[in-house]
Amino acid sequence: MxxxxxxxxxxxxxxxxxxxxxxxxxxxxxxxxxxxxxxxxxxxxxxxxxxxxxxxxxxxxxxxxxxxxxxxxxxxxxxxxxxxxxxxxxxxxxxxxxxxxxxxxxxxxxxxxxxxxxxxxxxxxxxxxxxxxxxxxxxxxxxxxxCAGLTAFNGLRRAGTRAGSRVAVVGAGGIGALAIRYAIAMGARVAVVGRSRSGDDRAKELGAELFVAGAETDPAAALKQWDGGADVILNAAPSTAAGNAAVGGLAPGGTLVFCGYDSGPVTVPSQSMVLSRLRVMGSPSxxxxxxxxxxxxxxxxxxxxxxxxxxxxxxxxxxxxxxxxxxxxxxxxxxxx
Missing domain, CATH: 3.90.180.10 (Medium-chain alcohol dehydrogenases, catalytic domain)
Structure with missing residues (x-):
């Protein structure tokens, strides 16, 4: 063979x-x-x-x-x-x-x-x-x-995605594109955080209602303005820093889940995490x-x-x-x- x-x-x-x-x-x-x-x-x-x-x-x-x-x-x-x-x-x-x-x-x-x-x-x-x-x-x-599908689907549901949730997907590549579609099928509203404005049209085609270009806009601030923030942020980008940059966009009680990552450290502002009861988790396949x-x-x-x-x-x-x-x-x- x-x-x-x-x-x-x-x-x-x-x-x-x-x-x-x-x-x-x-x-x-x-x-x-x-x-x-x-x-x-x-x-x-x-x-x-x-x-x-x-x-x-x-x-x-x-x-x-x-x-x-x-x-x-x-x-x-x-x-x-x-x-x-x-x-x-x-x-x-x-x-x-x-x-x-x-x-x-x-x-x-x-x-x-x-x-x-x-x-x-x-x-x-x-x-x-x-x-x-x-x-x-x-x-x-x-x-x-x-793998990509399993990782996206399992990450969303273990983070508590449900009908009416606001879900932000960081990175719209292989895992991210599937996460967008799964979240919408679960009844969630979806925002996408990408690196540049070039991903805007594709995110909207997949069903996202909001696109944030991280190179132009602070993703945390943009997500916080999205009806008070995301209930779930799923980091599908192969960059820990991308998830770190978005964590401030969580709504109270929200969850940041890392499916994509690199060797960099996870950094979360401890005061916000405690006072807003935020969660940060990893999710393997x-x-x-x-x-x-x-x-x-x-x-x-x-x-x-x-x-x-x-x-x-x-x-x-x-x-x-x-x-x-x-x-x-x-x-x-x-x-x-």
Whole structure:
């Protein structure tokens, strides 16, 4: 089978030929339909995951069909359409796993970082951590829902988004564009904070009622004037400073949730945080039940990201494009014929 492999930090991805992997107890073999190219794939190569295992096949925004089922797997059959996500597996015995919050397991393993992921024609995954695809979802366009969609949806609902909430989304890229659409489908009003005025039209097309260009206007002040501030600010930008700059735009009782970040510190004015009972939280992608909810909500509301399909051989160039900021139309998604 064809595969693309990360061999070491700061080393170009390489195209290789490998045997189709064997499966063991509790595992399924997935024939890939698609795999999204995620910013986390770039972070792997840049050395931001010190626990990474090299060589490794990157990719965790995976859709495919089950080609074989190992002993001990329940609920999956050959031919089923499934998705696989950032969370490869967990220990299954800690309090987080027992309560269904496997993404917080201290012994979790990450797809495409410590276990081979989706930049290959076939992959082996744990049966308990692959998720059925709802009927009607295009499996190629749906691939980014396994990470970007899950991250946006789960971040919004864990921050308390509900009908009538005022939600500000910082950054309207892959996660941010989906967060805008999810928030509107949840019944929220939406504002978008971008870097420049160039994103105004796109934000309005997605349904936002307010756009704030951070390069021209203090985002916190602009959001505070939006009927008293945002109930939820979701930082989808890959910059901690972008979230810090917006926190002053929270309404009393509001929540700033970091889905996007970099190595910079989170800084919050303590007096405002205490007197206005503000919350600041981080939200990783999610557990298997969170992905099921994300996919069901996406199917019900017809929410899919815009994508650019690419060939597996083009994956190294697509990851390089993330590093240089070169834009494609929507998310780059490896489509397997």
């Amino acid at each position: 064809r595969a693309v492999v990360a061999n070491a930090v700061n080393t170009p991805l390489s195209r290789v030929e490998r045997d189709v992997p064997d499966i063991g107890t509790g595992e399924v073999l997935v024939k890939m339909t698609a795999c999204g190219v995620c910013f986390s794939d770039l972070r792997l190569i840049q050395g931001e995951y010190p626990f990474a295992r090299f060589p490794v096949i990157p990719g965790h925004e995976i859709t495919g069909t089950i080609a074989a089922v190992g002993d001990g797997v329940a609920g999956h059959r050959v031919g089923d359409a499934v998705g696989a996500q950032f969370l490869y597996d967990s220990d299954g015995s800690c309090d987080y796993c027992v309560s269904g919050d496997q993404i917080l397991c201290p012994h979790k393993r990450i797809t495409g970082v410590v276990a081979d992921g989706g930049y290959a024609e076939y992959g082996v995954f744990k049966g308990a951590f692959v998720t059925p695809l709802p009927s009607g979802l295009d499996p190629v366009a749906a691939a980014p829902l396994m 999610g557990s298997p039940h969170d992905l099921r909810d994300t996919l069901a909500f996406s199917a019900t509301h017809g929410i899919l990201p815009e994508i650019t399909p690419i060939d597996l051989d083009d994956a190294p160039a697509a990851v390089d494009a993330l590093a240089t900021g070169r834009r494609t139309h929507g998310r780059s998604v490896i489509a397997f014929g």
